[in-house]
Amino acid sequence: MCSPPLPRAVSIKEIARLAQVSHSTVSRALRHSPLVNPKTAERIRRIAEESGYCPSGPARSLVTRHTETIGVIVTSIADPLHAEVVGGIEEAANEHGFSVFLANSNADPEREFHVVRSFQQHRVDGLIVAAPRVGALHMAALSRMRIPIVLVNNQHPSEFVHSVAIANVDAARQATRHLIALGHRRIASLGNRFGYQSDTERFAGYRQALAEADLPFEPDLVVHGDGTPGGAPAAMARLLGLAAPPTAVFCYNDMTALAVLRHLRCLGLRVPEDVSLIGFDDLFLAEYTDPPLTTMRQPMWQMDRAAARMLLDLLEGNAAVENVQMPAELILRQSTAPPGSSHG
Amino acid sequence: MCSPPLPRAVSIKEIARLAQVSHSTVSRALRHSPLVNPKTAERIRRIAEESGYCPSGPARSLVTRHTETIGVIVTSIADPLHAEVVGGIEEAANEHGFSVFLANSNADPEREFHVVRSFQQHRVDGLIVAAPRVGALHMAALSRMRIPIVLVNNQHPSEFVHSVAIANVDAARQATRHLIALGHRRIASLGNRFGYQSDTERFAGYRQALAEADLPFEPDLVVHGDGTPGGAPAAMARLLGLAAPPTAVFCYNDMTALAVLRHLRCLGLRVPEDVSLIGFDDLFLAEYTDPPLTTMRQPMWQMDRAAARMLLDLLEGNAAVENVQMPAELILRQSTAPPGSSHG
DNA sequence: CTGAAAGCGCTTACAG
DNA sequence: CTGAAAGCGCTTACAG
Numbered sequence: 001m002c003s004p005p006l007p008r009a010v011s012i013k014e015i016a017r018l019a020q021v022s023h024s025t026v027s028r029a030l031r032h033s034p035l036v037n038p039k040t041a042e043r044i045r046r047i048a049e050e051s052g053y054c055p056s057g058p059a060r061s062l063v064t065r066h067t068e069t070i071g072v073i074v075t076s077i078a079d080p081l082h083a084e085v086v087g088g089i090e091e092a093a094n095e096h097g098f099s100v101f102l103a104n105s106n107a108d109p110e111r112e113f114h115v116v117r118s119f120q121q122h123r124v125d126g127l128i129v130a131a132p133r134v135g136a137l138h139m140a141a142l143s144r145m146r147i148p149i150v151l152v153n154n155q156h157p158s159e160f161v162h163s164v165a166i167a168n169v170d171a172a173r174q175a176t177r178h179l180i181a182l183g184h185r186r187i188a189s190l191g192n193r194f195g196y197q198s199d200t201e202r203f204a205g206y207r208q209a210l211a212e213a214d215l216p217f218e219p220d221l222v223v224h225g226d227g228t229p230g231g232a233p234a235a236m237a238r239l240l241g242l243a244a245p246p247t248a249v250f251c252y253n254d255m256t257a258l259a260v261l262r263h264l265r266c267l268g269l270r271v272p273e274d275v276s277l278i279g280f281d282d283l284f285l286a287e288y289t290d291p292p293l294t295t296m297r298q299p300m301w302q303m304d305r306a307a308a309r310m311l312l313d314l315l316e317g318n319a320a321v322e323n324v325q326m327p328a329e330l331i332l333r334q335s336t337a338p339p340g341s342s343h344g
Numbered sequence: 345m346c347s348p349p350l351p352r353a354v355s356i357k358e359i360a361r362l363a364q365v366s367h368s369t370v371s372r373a374l375r376h377s378p379l380v381n382p383k384t385a386e387r388i389r390r391i392a393e394e395s396g397y398c399p400s401g402p403a404r405s406l407v408t409r410h411t412e413t414i415g416v417i418v419t420s421i422a423d424p425l426h427a428e429v430v431g432g433i434e435e436a437a438n439e440h441g442f443s444v445f446l447a448n449s450n451a452d453p454e455r456e457f458h459v460v461r462s463f464q465q466h467r468v469d470g471l472i473v474a475a476p477r478v479g480a481l482h483m484a485a486l487s488r489m490r491i492p493i494v495l496v497n498n499q500h501p502s503e504f505v506h507s508v509a510i511a512n513v514d515a516a517r518q519a520t521r522h523l524i525a526l527g528h529r530r531i532a533s534l535g536n537r538f539g540y541q542s543d544t545e546r547f548a549g550y551r552q553a554l555a556e557a558d559l560p561f562e563p564d565l566v567v568h569g570d571g572t573p574g575g576a577p578a579a580m581a582r583l584l585g586l587a588a589p590p591t592a593v594f595c596y597n598d599m600t601a602l603a604v605l606r607h608l609r610c611l612g613l614r615v616p617e618d619v620s621l622i623g624f625d626d627l628f629l630a631e632y633t634d635p636p637l638t639t640m641r642q643p644m645w646q647m648d649r650a651a652a653r654m655l656l657d658l659l660e661g662n663a664a665v666e667n668v669q670m671p672a673e674l675i676l677r678q679s680t681a682p683p684g685s686s687h688g
Numbered sequence: 689c690t691g692a693a694a695g696c697g698c699t700t701a702c703a704g
Numbered sequence: 705c706t707g708a709a710a711g712c713g714c715t716t717a718c719a720g
Binding site: 094 | 353401413444445446447448461463464465466488605628629
């Protein structure tokens, strides 16, 4: 609240005084308006340069009515998946001369509210929401801001916004097919009960693949974790306690797969010899686990860039597609193999 | 550059009209000034609320001369270590009502320049620089901005700024001591030739530990990677090619250790039976490798919070300590063991 | 307690 | 080509 008197930066007026012209002329010269004598324009620019002039964004935005900023909301910056989100967005934004405000909702409703409010106060030109719940709960507040908004992997379908999302159904089907192709018949789905739509969609893809292969759907083989390593052991214990345990597990995400991997190791079970494991996301670390994790790659960097470009298009007045679905890619590594491959 | 006419947000004037008072009074009421009749203040606030009024940060900052924003510069957002940087900063900033601009320098000098310039235009109140080179190369430009700056893990010593850094010498000494205590005598140091000061300091710590234990320093046991997984295999090959290869390796960071781990596995060497490995950073994934990685934890989240708090202190006019050194913590996991432990 | 006035640093019609 | 003027949305002395 309180703060020391910042040294006043040199303004357009100051350099007008120095250059012996009106501040209007300075403004024009600095903006390279053709309406000013090239000689004086040059002189003005030199003076500005020498005096270390740096235009005031806030002042400028007051009249232009845009700030050249976008806001980005993520649930957790520490989440490796979201770290990439921010990277792709920042890159694309910067290429267009936009700066990005980053905020972390922490999945806390109160915090989410404040974040949106604060972005609104800063008069961001547009918003990218990569925090599923924010999109879900605050859509009304968001659309009241009357600025372009793009949702990344939004978890609740809504018609009136722009979004980019991973093609969950296809991805899950592909993952399951891969396991089926390897010869697995008892394939578990370890979902995420907080995954909302993505969980539903991935589950649907799993069932589709089963149906296509004429494999029976067994409810017992479906358990729901919480999308974090913490919930995985319990879920896995349920599966292993079954009379006929699964020979392969399709995990909601890599974090879950990671925890399962570790849990199985503790139990003395081998991956993929005893149990095959497939993840989702292709986090950086998926390549470094032992065995390296087979997974469905979610091209986050591209998705983010796509989201940013979509927003930038909107900001530049171009029509943009409403929704983009990006395909996931099966990344074959060593955590999947034919069932019982150690014995055969 | 071009952009559609944003719908004009409701201003203080508009609600003044609605409330039949002057806009000065509205301003006061909204800011809870005691200089306004409680009844009318209440009425004004209600009207503001109902009309969806949201104060304009840019307009406000023009007169208050601060924007309640800070800029954060990192080299790479995708780098897991830096993802945490941002998280801690954003959290602390938000608690004090500040928003954060995030930019990624990509270790590109031109980009770095633009980032600094853009933050300056946005009139950020303060800056946190977690991109070592920016601190090194642009210190002059930065200090010309005349705003508080805090450097995180800055790689070049400079007197006139505030900084928080990891205690590299101590950390490296501790790591090396751990290996010595396990009985290792031939301990390699796999450094990072782009690590500037941190590399130098960690190397110094390594030598100190050796000296303390009266172990000879062998230049052959010191190689320099590039701080990324890419450079590790070559560096490791050199070490393994030695007449008497090391039985333990102190790696510059976890990423390097990770790559070494993998490389050794390819070569059929076991960790820690054949070679002990200790990393640095304690990235999230260090816990999930096989074997889990023994490493020196760099408490990034706390370091970031410390940096943010230091900056906030500065912004609030409080004196702040100039430099904070945070101790690293030895995290014992399974990648280190006595030499030749498979045979004994 | 309230309003008129000045001003923050800029841009941009409007007259010359 | 140039300057005086108005205005962007706010805050805050200054007079009542």
